Amino acid sequence: MLPMTTDVPRIQTVDILIEGSTITNIGENLPEEGVDVIIDAVGKVVLPGFINCHNHGAMSLFRGYSLDLRLMEWLSQKIWPAEERLDADAVYWGTMLAAAEMIKSGTTTFADMYFFMDEVAQAVKDSGMRAALCQGLLFIDDQGERRLQSAQKLFENWQGKADGRITTMVGPHAPHTCPPDKLKEVMDMARCFDCPIHIHLAETVEEVEHIFHHYGKSPVKYLYDLGMFEDHHCLLAHAVNVSRDDMYLLRGFRGGISHNPVSNQKLGCGVAPVVELRKMGITVALGTDGAGSASTLDMFEEIKATAWMQKNRAADPTAIKAYDVLRMATIEGAKALGLEQEVGTIEVGKRADLILVDVEKPHLYPRTDICALLAYSANGADVDTVIIHGQVVMEQRRLRCMDEKEVLRKAQRAACRVILGQQSEFPI
Numbered sequence: 569m570l571p572m573t574t575d576v577p578r579i580q581t582v583d584i585l586i587e588g589s590t591i592t593n594i595g596e597n598l599p600e601e602g603v604d605v606i607i608d609a610v611g612k613v614v615l616p617g618f619i620n621c622h623n624h625g626a627m628s629l630f631r632g633y634s635l636d637l638r639l640m641e642w643l644s645q646k647i648w649p650a651e652e653r654l655d656a657d658a659v660y661w662g663t664m665l666a667a668a669e670m671i672k673s674g675t676t677t678f679a680d681m682y683f684f685m686d687e688v689a690q691a692v693k694d695s696g697m698r699a700a701l702c703q704g705l706l707f708i709d710d711q712g713e714r715r716l717q718s719a720q721k722l723f724e725n726w727q728g729k730a731d732g733r734i735t736t737m738v739g740p741h742a743p744h745t746c747p748p749d750k751l752k753e754v755m756d757m758a759r760c761f762d763c764p765i766h767i768h769l770a771e772t773v774e775e776v777e778h779i780f781h782h783y784g785k786s787p788v789k790y791l792y793d794l795g796m797f798e799d800h801h802c803l804l805a806h807a808v809n810v811s812r813d814d815m816y817l818l819r820g821f822r823g824g825i826s827h828n829p830v831s832n833q834k835l836g837c838g839v840a841p842v843v844e845l846r847k848m849g850i851t852v853a854l855g856t857d858g859a860g861s862a863s864t865l866d867m868f869e870e871i872k873a874t875a876w877m878q879k880n881r882a883a884d885p886t887a888i889k890a891y892d893v894l895r896m897a898t899i900e901g902a903k904a905l906g907l908e909q910e911v912g913t914i915e916v917g918k919r920a921d922l923i924l925v926d927v928e929k930p931h932l933y934p935r936t937d938i939c940a941l942l943a944y945s946a947n948g949a950d951v952d953t954v955i956i957h958g959q960v961v962m963e964q965r966r967l968r969c970m971d972e973k974e975v976l977r978k979a980q981r982a983a984c985r986v987i988l989g990q991q992s993e994f995p996i
């Protein structure tokens with residue numbers, strides 16, 4: 569196993585004992601008496617499950633729909649009109665589709681910001697995943713107040729539910745969709761619930777220009793001056809277009825950044841200064857964003873994209889190493905969500921959120937440096953078995969908590985309804 573507990577890679581050949589939802593012992597040749605289920609991990613590498621720190625799960629319904637546009641055109645002309653046709657059933661099956669894909673590619677925890685959060689939470693409960701959920705709070709129409717009430721209901725109904733697999737956050741969408749008075753209200757709400765804040769920040773140059781035009785400062789400085797980084801735990805999605813001054817303002821803030829490189833590349837947003845942020849001691853985790861922009865929810869793709877983009881940005885292949893990026897996908901993700909006491913490493917006392925990666929494959933031979941093979945050569949289809957909260961949710965690539973065919977069928981039907989506005993099928 570690769571426990572991700574140390575700053576440098578440490579591979580151990582050991583047994584892992586799980587009792588209930590918790591890892592209770594790690595060691596060589598642990599006794600088998602009284603153990604109900606034994607999983608033989610020969611030929612596999614056991615890792616902590618990946619933590620996808622920024623997603624809009626039900627946007628998996630928009631995969632392949634409306635591509636090759638700038639962010640604000642994509643959102644305002646295509647996605648937001650389609651999202652008006654969303655209903656509870658569509659969000660449930662869209663999130664189940666996302667959960668199926670995430671589990672099958674090794675993700676055990678995800679952060680989600682969306683609408684119809686009762687259905688998102690139900691899908692998390694049913695799929696067996698762990699998630700940090702927030703109602704998306706946009707104030708661009710007359711629905712802002714209703715969304716604030718939904719955020720309160722999400723906290724009241726779901727915080728700590730599904731055996732503790734669900735936690736909640738407060739989710740102002742972005743500086744350009746939330747006016748300052750609403751951001752203050754949202755910060756009060758986060759303080760009152762003792763919840764983290766999850767927000768998109770500095771994703772595009774257009775956002776930076778928009779905020780500069782209205783407030784005469786950068787998006788980071790705008791949130792800083794509002795007091796967002798004073799005492800709140802914040803999860804900042806993107807932070808691509810940040811200056812050196814912005815980075816100094818962020819130094820020491822509680823929480824972390826979700827770097828989402830595939831979505832950033834696809835939308836032409838730029839390359840986040842990950843190496844510099846990390847050098848300043850800022851936690852940088854990984855996320856996919858919704859499959860509408862990222863196209864897949866496979867964290868192995870984010871791991872590779874991070875490595876390639878940062879090496880290229882620095883014109884230096886030593887700028888970020890395979891193990892650094894694996895840490896960003898695991899323990900750094902746990903820190904960004906405030907869940908580092910629970911998940912992110914394989915340690916006695918932590919929740920049993922583990923993945924078994926099958927390395928008996930041509931593209932993972934010869935057995936040289938395991939970290940390099942996992943970060944640069946493996947892909948989601950190499951994940952064989954997934955355990956979340958002590959429960960085996962996938963074994964030999966078969967999902968155990970959902971009927972995969974039903975999920976595909978129901979998601980297809982929902983996507984037709986939401987995108988086409990009717991029950992008809994897409995032309996092939």
Ligand SMILES: CSC[C@H]1O[C@@H](n2cnc3c(O)ncnc32)[C@H](O)[C@@H]1O
Nearest residue numbers: 647681682683704705706741768858
């Ligand atoms: C308020 S719920 C989430 C909201 O965000 C939209 N969205 C999806 N991807 C992005 C992105 O990359 N940047 C900003 N906003 C995004 C989604 O469509 C929902 O409306």
Ligand SMILES: [Zn+2]
Nearest residue numbers: 768805857858
């Ligand atoms: Zn997003």
